[in-house]
Amino acid sequence: xxxxxxxxxxxxxxxxxxxxxxxxxxxxxxxxxxxxxxxxxxxxxxxxxxxxxxxxxxxxxxxxxxxxxxxxxxxxxxxxxxxxxxxxxxxxxxxxxxxxxxxxxxxxxxxxxxxxxxxxxxxxxxxxxxxxxxxxxxxxxxxxx
Numbered sequence: 001x002x003x004x005x006x007x008x009x010x011x012x013x014x015x016x017x018x019x020x021x022x023x024x025x026x027x028x029x030x031x032x033x034x035x036x037x038x039x040x041x042x043x044x045x046x047x048x049x050x051x052x053x054x055x056x057x058x059x060x061x062x063x064x065x066x067x068x069x070x071x072x073x074x075x076x077x078x079x080x081x082x083x084x085x086x087x088x089x090x091x092x093x094x095x096x097x098x099x100x101x102x103x104x105x106x107x108x109x110x111x112x113x114x115x116x117x118x119x120x121x122x123x124x125x126x127x128x129x130x131x132x133x134x135x136x137x138x139x140x141x142x143x144x145x
Contacts, residue, residue, distance in 0.1 A: 001115065002027060003063040006054040009123070009133035010046025010070065011141050018144030019043065021050035022136025024129050025057055032057070033132070037140030046137060047073050048103040055110040063115045069123030069130055078118045082108055 005026040012019035020037035034053055037046070047070035055064065068074055076082040085091065085098035086108060092098050110116075121130045 001061060001063050003065065004058065005065045005067070006051070007067045007121075007127075007129040007133050008047065008050035008054055008070075008073075009068070009130060009137045010043055010048075010050050011134065011137035012041060012043040012046055013141050013145065016040055016042050018141045019046040020137040020140025020143070021046040021053065022133040022140065023050045023054040024133055025054050033136060035136040035140045037137075037144055039144040044070070044072050045100055045103060046141075048100055048107060050133070050137070052103060052106050052110060055107075055114055055116075058114060061113050061115070064117065065119065066116050067119045067121045067127075067130065069121050071120065074118045074120045076104075077107075077111065077116065 007024040010019065010021045018039055019041035020035060022035040025032045047068065051066060051068065051073060082104050086104065090098045090101040121127050123130060124134065
């Protein structure tokens with residue numbers, strides 16, 4: 001199984017508002033940047049979309065080292081919250097509806113294909129890949145202003 005590294009970030013101007021996402025996928029010497037956005041979305045939806053789009057590019061099952069500054073994404077995957085929400089019909093332990101079930105369904109399906117290991121990285125700090133993903137995401141969000 002190939003090991004790839006995926007950095008992701010989402011951005012939103014207002015929440016909800018115009019948003020963007022950015023991702024960097026790396027394997028050996030290869031590096032691919034991707035990005036996109038929506039006119040009316042939330043930061044968390046953009047964070048999720050960045051991970052989904054990065055994983056979708058993989059042509060075969062891979063071991064993925066996922067780096068994100070989103071505690072929402074990292075904790076929900078790492079701590080099993082998203083799987084619990086799914087099992088309970090997208091209801092959280094506090095009986096409130098889980099947000100973004102459409103995107104979580106896609107992401108959990110991709111996590112069934114790929115072996116994803118999550119790493120949290122501090123946003124807007126020293127990590128050049130996270131900073132680049134942020135630049136991509138913000139640039140995409142500005143297209144919708």
